[in-house]
Amino acid sequence: MKPPGYTLVYTPRSHFARKVRLLADALGIPLALVDAGNVADADPAAYGPNPLMKVPTLLDGERVVFESDHIAACLVRAHDPGDRFGVLATDVATLNARAVMNGVMAQEVELLLAERSGLSTDHPRFDKMRASLLQGLAWLEDHAGVFPRQPSYLGFHLLALWDHLVIYGMVPLDYPRLRAHIEAWRDWAFAAASRPPPIRS
Template structure:
């Protein structure tokens, strides 16, 4: 199996942590510049994004679909609650994915030279991140106390926000969960530089 990723991608990192937690042998293929528009470097993902998982002739797009595929194939007991149908857990996932996507759009716009200040579209993205993080802080008790996919997701989001320093993180309840997870080998191994 091969996972097409970039070292700083928080979406791909969710998969990398799960792969390491499950002790799976997966080759990591760095796609390089995520602004590149060559489908081949993304394993021919038509969205030209990471992550993409290639397992023989099977190609899987999108981090949560990749996680579900890996768990169905290699972890029938679903040790980290990837396949949950719990609405609260799915809402946590939806908000985290939304915050992550909004942050990436802001980063990519600024990298391409767009002044994102005082433009309604980008103001809304900043509000999405702020409101999303505040919502997660208010729902922090929904994160399982034991290592879980929701927790892996949270630490990927948190570390990415720290890395790019576009937002202040004043969320003590979330930080408690981060501190619990930060020492696990499967988390440490993929910490962005």
């Protein structure tokens, strides 16, 4: 197996970066972290080689890997041939849950970065994003049975999404089945290191 010498361009509160960090920590893969700073900024230099100016990006020597799920799959192919956390899953239920979580996270990013950039979100386009975010969460609550109790990439994804919603307080978190999962997962020792810092008012 290849000795890891990875760098992850990230931010400490990025939920897309956190699911990768949770996976790496669970697999014992060290990642050198480089903070991109304010992801509302448009300075390409902050994002390393990522033309989309988003985090996370994995740097592996000369190789660069964009997109959280793509990064996760690359790490697993290199270091966990048995895929113990189900990163390479292909079943429809898992991939639907992953798609909904990625969609919820993306809507949240758009709303947060609009506000951070001084743009009013009082517009029908943002209303649709908020509705999509809420419908996505309700869908996940209805499909909470898809999340395994034991550590899984699907669970890392939900934990990253949930903790991000907690720190930004964008929506009430009245989702008892999802909350029960999160509470059961709180004792994962590897999860503490990547917990996002709270927002200082």
